[in-house]
Amino acid sequence: MSGLHFPQTFRRFRLSAVSRISISICLAAAALGSTAAAQVDGDRLSGSIKRGTFSSSQIFPGTTRDYWVYIPKQYAASNPASLMVFMDGRNYAKADGAFAAPTVMQELIDAGQMPVTIGVFVNPGTIKAKLDGGKNRSNRSYEYDSLSDRYVRFLTDEFLPIALKGINVSDDPSDRAVVGISSGGICAFTAAWQAPDQFGKVLSHIGSYTNIRGGWAYPGLIRKTQESPKPIKVYLQEGRDDLSNLHGNWPLGNRDMAAALQFAGYHYKLEMTDGGHSGKWAGQVFADALKWLWDEQSEPTVMPNPATKPKWEPHPDALDKANVPKGKVIEMPPLEDSTIFPGTTRKWAVYVPAQYSADQPAALMVVQDGERLRKLDGRWRIPTVFDNLIAAGQMPTTIAVFIDPGHELSKVRRGNKSSNRSLEYDSLGSRYVNFLLTDVLPRVESKYNITTDPQMRAIGGSSSGAICAFTAAWERPDQFRKVYSNVGSFTNLRGGNIYPAWIRKTEPKPIRVFMSDTSGDVDNRFGSWPIANLRMASALSYMGYDSKLVWEEGYGHNADFGSIQFPDAMRWLWRDEVPTPQIDTSDDLGGDLTLLNLLIPGSEWELVASDLGFTDACCCDGEGNFYFCDIRAPAIYKVAVGRSPEVIAKVAVSGLEFTEDGRLIGCHGRENRLIEIDLNSGNARTITDGVYPNDLAIFGGQALITETRQRRVTRVDLATGEKTIVDSGDLLRPNGIGLSPDGGTLAVSDHGGQQTWLYRFDGRNLDAKMPNMPMRLPIDPAGEFKFNTPPPYKAASKGDGLATDAQGRFYVTSELGIQIFDPTGRPCGVLPPPDPTQPLVSCTIGGPNGNYLLVAN
Numbered sequence: 001m002s003g004l005h006f007p008q009t010f011r012r013f014r015l016s017a018v019s020r021i022s023i024s025i026c027l028a029a030a031a032l033g034s035t036a037a038a039q040v041d042g043d044r045l046s047g048s049i050k051r052g053t054f055s056s057s058q059i060f061p062g063t064t065r066d067y068w069v070y071i072p073k074q075y076a077a078s079n080p081a082s083l084m085v086f087m088d089g090r091n092y093a094k095a096d097g098a099f100a101a102p103t104v105m106q107e108l109i110d111a112g113q114m115p116v117t118i119g120v121f122v123n124p125g126t127i128k129a130k131l132d133g134g135k136n137r138s139n140r141s142y143e144y145d146s147l148s149d150r151y152v153r154f155l156t157d158e159f160l161p162i163a164l165k166g167i168n169v170s171d172d173p174s175d176r177a178v179v180g181i182s183s184g185g186i187c188a189f190t191a192a193w194q195a196p197d198q199f200g201k202v203l204s205h206i207g208s209y210t211n212i213r214g215g216w217a218y219p220g221l222i223r224k225t226q227e228s229p230k231p232i233k234v235y236l237q238e239g240r241d242d243l244s245n246l247h248g249n250w251p252l253g254n255r256d257m258a259a260a261l262q263f264a265g266y267h268y269k270l271e272m273t274d275g276g277h278s279g280k281w282a283g284q285v286f287a288d289a290l291k292w293l294w295d296e297q298s299e300p301t302v303m304p305n306p307a308t309k310p311k312w313e314p315h316p317d318a319l320d321k322a323n324v325p326k327g328k329v330i331e332m333p334p335l336e337d338s339t340i341f342p343g344t345t346r347k348w349a350v351y352v353p354a355q356y357s358a359d360q361p362a363a364l365m366v367v368q369d370g371e372r373l374r375k376l377d378g379r380w381r382i383p384t385v386f387d388n389l390i391a392a393g394q395m396p397t398t399i400a401v402f403i404d405p406g407h408e409l410s411k412v413r414r415g416n417k418s419s420n421r422s423l424e425y426d427s428l429g430s431r432y433v434n435f436l437l438t439d440v441l442p443r444v445e446s447k448y449n450i451t452t453d454p455q456m457r458a459i460g461g462s463s464s465g466a467i468c469a470f471t472a473a474w475e476r477p478d479q480f481r482k483v484y485s486n487v488g489s490f491t492n493l494r495g496g497n498i499y500p501a502w503i504r505k506t507e508p509k510p511i512r513v514f515m516s517d518t519s520g521d522v523d524n525r526f527g528s529w530p531i532a533n534l535r536m537a538s539a540l541s542y543m544g545y546d547s548k549l550v551w552e553e554g555y556g557h558n559a560d561f562g563s564i565q566f567p568d569a570m571r572w573l574w575r576d577e578v579p580t581p582q583i584d585t586s587d588d589l590g591g592d593l594t595l596l597n598l599l600i601p602g603s604e605w606e607l608v609a610s611d612l613g614f615t616d617a618c619c620c621d622g623e624g625n626f627y628f629c630d631i632r633a634p635a636i637y638k639v640a641v642g643r644s645p646e647v648i649a650k651v652a653v654s655g656l657e658f659t660e661d662g663r664l665i666g667c668h669g670r671e672n673r674l675i676e677i678d679l680n681s682g683n684a685r686t687i688t689d690g691v692y693p694n695d696l697a698i699f700g701g702q703a704l705i706t707e708t709r710q711r712r713v714t715r716v717d718l719a720t721g722e723k724t725i726v727d728s729g730d731l732l733r734p735n736g737i738g739l740s741p742d743g744g745t746l747a748v749s750d751h752g753g754q755q756t757w758l759y760r761f762d763g764r765n766l767d768a769k770m771p772n773m774p775m776r777l778p779i780d781p782a783g784e785f786k787f788n789t790p791p792p793y794k795a796a797s798k799g800d801g802l803a804t805d806a807q808g809r810f811y812v813t814s815e816l817g818i819q820i821f822d823p824t825g826r827p828c829g830v831l832p833p834p835d836p837t838q839p840l841v842s843c844t845i846g847g848p849n850g851n852y853l854l855v856a857n
Contacts, residue, residue, distance in 0.1 A: 046073040047106055049093075054122075054162060059154045062760050062768025063125025063139050068093050069163055070102040070119035072109050080170040082117040082294075084177045085155060085191075085199075087144060087184030089121025091279065098283030108287060114294040115175070120163050124184075130762035134744035137760075141826050142772045144180070144187035145213035149194040151187055156198055173231070177201035177293060181279055183208045186215045189257075192232045193218075201293050202234045205282035209257050210248025211501035212826055213774060219260035220492035223525050224788070226264040234261055234268040235289050237282050239275040245587040246504050246594035246828065249538040250277065252531060259528040262303055270301045277589075307520030308554030317388045317567035318381040324391045325354030329374060329383055329402075332443075336409070340435035344406030344420050347371050350444055351383050351400035353390050361451035363398040363574075365458040366436060366472075366480075368425060368465030370402025379559035385567050395574040396456065399448055403440060425461070425468035426494040428791045429779040433472035437479060454510075458573060460484030462562060466515075467496045473511045474499075482573050483513045486562030490536050491527030495790035500532075500539035505829035507595060508581075513540055513547040514569045516562045518555035526788060529557060543596065544581030548572060593809055593822045595829040605834040608854065609637065609645045615856045617656040617666070617695075618801070620846030626854055627664070628842070629653045636666075636677065641848055649682035651675070655695035657703070659718065665703060667693035674703060674716055688721035695736050695801070699743040700763050706734040706748060713737070713748060715764065726766045731757060736802030736812060736842075740823060747773065747810045749799030756799055756812050758825055772825030775799055778816045801842035806850055813840035818855060833857050 048071045055064040067089055075081055084105070086092040092101040101119060108114040124140035143151050170176065178199045180188035185207025192199040209215045236258055242250035251272075258270035269292055275281035282289075292298045329351050336345045348370060356362055367373050373380040382400065389395040405421035407413055424432050444450060451457065459469040459480045466488030473480040490496045515537055521529035537549035550569070555561045581601065588594050609615075613632025620626055626639040627648075634652035637645040653666035653675070664677045665687070673689040674696070691714060693705040703716040704726070712728035732752030739746055739761065746759040746766060755771035775797035783792025798815040805811070808823035818831040818840065833840050834857045841856040 047071050047075075047102065049102065052163065054159055056162075057125070057154060057158050059150055059158060060125050060139055060143060060770065062127050064128060065123045065125045066090065067120065067122040067159075067163055069167070070105065070121070071167065072106055072116055072118075074109055074116045075118065075167075076116075077168050079116070080168050080175070082115045082175040082177075083164075083169045084117055084119050084179055084203075085160070086119065086121045087124070087178075087180035087187050088182075089123050091181065092179065093119070093121040098279035099286050100283075101286070104287050104290065108290055108294075113291050117294075118164070118167055118169055120160065122159065122163070127760055127768045129742070129744045130760060131742065131744045134742045135740075137745055137758075138824055139770075139772075141183060141212060141824050142770060144183035145208060145215060145826070146774075147190060147214050147217065152191040152195045152198065155191065156195065173197055173200035175200075177203060179203040179205075180207070181205040181282060182277065183212060186218075189218070189234065192234075193221075193230065196230045196232050200232055202232055203289055203293055204235065204254075205237045205279065206239055206242055206250060206277055207236060207254060207257070208247070208250065209253035210250060211504065212247045214501075216248060216253065216498065216501045219256040220497050220527060222257070222260040222264050222266070223492070223527065224264075226525060229265050232266070233293065234266060235271070235293050236268065237271045237273060237285060237289060239273055239277065239281050241274070241276040243277045243587040243589075244538055244542055245585065245589070246542075246592055246596070248501065248504065249535060249542075252535050252538060256528060256531045256535065258301065259303065259523060259531060262301070263523060263525070263528075267298075267300050269298070270303075277587075305520075305523075306554055307556045309556065310554060310560070312379070312560045312564070314379075314381065315385075315564050315567045318385050318563070320376075320384055321388055324387050327351055327353040327356075327383060327387055327390075335403075335439065338406065338435060338439045340431060340439055341406050341420060341424060343409050345409055346404045346406045346418070348401065348403040348440070349374060350448070351386060351402065352448065353386060353397050353399070355390055355397045356399065356448070357397075358449050360397070361449045361453075361456075363396040363456040363458070364401070364441075364450050365398050365460065365482075366401045366403065366440075366469075368459075368461030368468050369404065369463075371404050373462070374400075374402045379563040380566060381563075382566070385570065389567060389570055389574075394571050398458075398574075399444070399450055401440065401444055403436075422464060422493060422787065423785060425464035426489060426496060427785040428471055428495055428498075429781055429785075430475040431781055432468055433476045433479065436472065437476070454479055454481045458482035458484065460486075462486040462488075462559060463557065464489045464493065467499075470499070470513065471496075473513075474509065477509045477511050481511045483511055484566075484569055484573060485513065485515045485533075486559070486566075487517050487521050487529060487557055488515060488533055488536065489526075489529065490532040491529060492788060492790075493526045494785060494787060497527055497532060498790070500535040503536070503539040503543055503545075505595070505827055507599065507829065507831045508543045508545060511545070512573060513545060514550075514573050515548065516550045516565050516569065518552045518561050520553070520555045522557035541582075542584070544583045546579055546581075591822060591824070591826075593807065593820075593828045595820070595831075598809075598820070598828070599831075608639060616801075616842045617653050618842045618844040618854055618856055619656040619658060620844050620854075621658050621664075622662065624846045624848045624850065624852075626844070626846050627656055628856065629656065629666075636682075647682075648679060649677050649684065651677065651682075651684050653677075655693060655705075657696050657698045659698050659701070663718075665696060665698060665718065667696055667705060669693055674705065676718075686721075687718060688716050688723050691716070691723060694734075697737045697739045697746065699739050699761070702764065704737060704739075704746060704761075706737050708733050708735055708751065713746075713766065724764075727759065727769065730769070732796075735800050738802040738804045738810060740804060740808050741806055745823070747802055747804070747812075749802050749812050749814075750796075751798050751800060752796050753799070754795075754797055756802070756810070756821070756825075773810065773812070773821045774827065775812070775814060775819055776816050776827070776830055798839070800840060801844075801856070803844045803853075805845045811843050811845070811853065813843050813855060815839065818843060818853070 185204035238254035466485035540547035655667035756773035760768035777793035
């Protein structure tokens with residue numbers, strides 16, 4: 001709870017039946033095969049295998065992992081050996097697996113096709129449960145998918161000195177390789193990327209260069225190193241039929257990586273094989289991969305430039321036709337008084353179709369780079385296209401606003417270039433759409449009758465104008481629900497390469513999107529336009545958007561292909577058909593908790609209570625009845641299933657929770673005490689005082705409370721009132737708090753930070769503390785939007801209330817919305833708040849079957 005928030009309503013959102021969702025966290029093991037009976041055996045290899053368990057990490061506290069070290073028969077302590085470190089080690093080392101790595105390594109060493117190499121096979125960490133009946137928690141994703149130096153420091157500073165004790169290995173990074181599959185693949189790349197002085201070779205199998213924890217960003221980062229590439233050699237194996245799920249599209253992620261490595265001048269190889277997300281096909285080329293990796297003369301992959309210049313001819317509907325009524329293009333006075341982009345000037349014009357009548361609201365389309373796209377002798381000829389399509393009844397009577405990007409009045413214009421174009425068009429966030437809604441459209445609406453129905457309002461553009469159009473609709477689907485994009489710049493000009501990741505993990509928005517691009521589009525230091533548009537199309541398709549990508553081989557970054565397709569694009573964009581979303585989650589693995597299986601299609605937020613003051617402390621009892629507090633009243637309300645709110649007590653609390661035996665416990669911060677509230681009389685009894693409770697979680701007769709200003713978590717014995725500080729110091733403003741269904745994992749949100757933290761709970765104490773849950777941050781509109789850089793984000797997520805469901809998902813309210821995580825802390829997605837103008841404070845899961853998410857907004 002934050003004292004600055006004054007939400008006025010409580011709302012609920014119905015979720016899918018919980019029985020439909022699997023919560024097994026099998027991750028890549030689902031595809032790589034069971035390892036329970038795996039035999040890691042070096043007896044028949046003439047080499048030797050050393051087995052061990054490592055459980056003393058300070059970087060990943062509380063974790064335990066098994067490992068194996070293979071020492072080939074040619075190893076001599078007098079000569080430093082090369083080194084290969086394998087993530088998901090058992091899967092690589094087991095004798096009957098897809099790789100049988102010790103056997104393959106020994107055969108290649110015997111044949112002189114790779115150097116004498118020590119193989120270290122290490123499993124990801126597991127946090128073992130301490131509670132009776134508790135579940136072990138995998139730390140694999142946090143270790144492998146995170147983009148930081150944390151894992152490579154674990155290897156070099158903690159683990160390898162123990163695993164390699166007494167073994168002489170080279171410290172030359174060109175003699176040291178890292179290997180992994182799936183999340184282990186991106187982990188291997190991250191290790192070398194972060195520490196090229198330690199590892200100079202990477203072998204990645206079906207690598208997860210997706211948005212499990214931000215891996216989508218690597219292609220943009222790689223391209224920035226063109227002038228000084230890192231000294232690493234990279235082999236990428238990927239299956240043509242690999243996954244497309246809530247985290248991303250694996251084949252496109254690996255192709256994007258390869259294109260970036262080639263552009264930046266790295267020594268790399270991309271091997272596209274048959275198959276999907278499995279070690280089967282990687283194992284078939286494993287020996288060849290090792291040969292290539294260790295051969296200093298091996299040839300890199302070189303992808304050709306597919307750009308072409310076919311003859312251009314206009315679409316028949318872009319030609320002037322006899323007997324078709326002609327609309328008018330009215331040039332408007334230069335716009336020089338923008339409140340959003342002050343000090344700029346821009347040309348703009350308005351197209352009014354011949355069929356326009358002031359007594360009927362017209363549809364609207366806003367076109368970026370307007371002067372170029374409205375020229376009647378150019379490639380696009382949009383006024384002519386609109387004349388023909390409107391006359392044929394193939395699109396509605398539409399007023400078009402053709403608007404150019406701004407040019408700073410203080411700068412000399414060079415040719416037709418506008419100095420403010422990239423800042424306006426390529427920047428993410430709501431600034432440009434606010435410019436349209438504040439500075440442009442009111443002037444048009446003062447002259448013409450334009451519909452306010454967002455379904456009849458479109459926006460479009462080409463290149464940077466295309467991503468600008470998408471951003472406008474993404475930020476304000478209440479204003480624009482149709483998007484036209486040609487050769488869209490969904491690249492790292494100013495962070496637009498994040499969109500495919502956002503799309504897959506955001507509640508679907510009611511927008512229709514038409515895209516066109518070609519294989520010959522540009523590839524430069526900002527990204528690969530063809531792959532970026534394919535990633536966008538894949539993300540939109542996965543989330544069930546009404547979207548279409550028209551694709552052609554060849555061409556380039558221009559209007560040639562897009563303009564030919566434009567009339568047909570308008571027919572598709574303005575069609576009356578409202579298709580049923582086509583949802584396919586077959587590529588989601590067992591532990592993937594996509595929003596698509598959580599949300600009920602067509603379900604909307606329902607109002608539970610309104611006209612309240614400062615509302616907080618929502619919780620539910622065992623029957624699914626809902627409770628919350630209006631602190632200003634003060635009053636605690638009960639909302640029984642199917643009934644109106646009723647006051648049950650008159651006390652101000654910031655947190656409420658029921659014990660296992662049905663007692664209601666509250667955080668009475670005003671009087672520095674934890675209280676029990678009698679459900680019949682409404683009286684409050686002090687359990688303990690001298691505390692500063694904000695929120696609480698309860699398990700086994702113990703309450704865990706956040707004390708926000710004191711930056712600590714405290715345990716209170718509900719029977720005796722005894723209090724013990726169980727964590728302090730790292731969290732800036734500990735706030736929401738919740739326990740997993742088995743009670744063994746505690747989550748704490750940080751209102752002042754960028755993560756939500758996970759701990760292991762043994763019934764009394766906390767350990768294994770890690771910031772496993774990365775919060776999505778809102779864009780700071782007052783920040784500096786830099787070129788070739790992600791947008792400025794706010795420094796804090798304002799993580800607030802926290803709830804868990806029966807499947808172990810964590811729900812955290814924040815400035816951006818309700819952020820949802822799986823039991824291991826991987827982001828599942830974000831639900832925008834019911835009322836974006838009001839902050840989110842508290843949330844809970846309730847209803848008769850635990851299938852409603854209730855929030856204070």
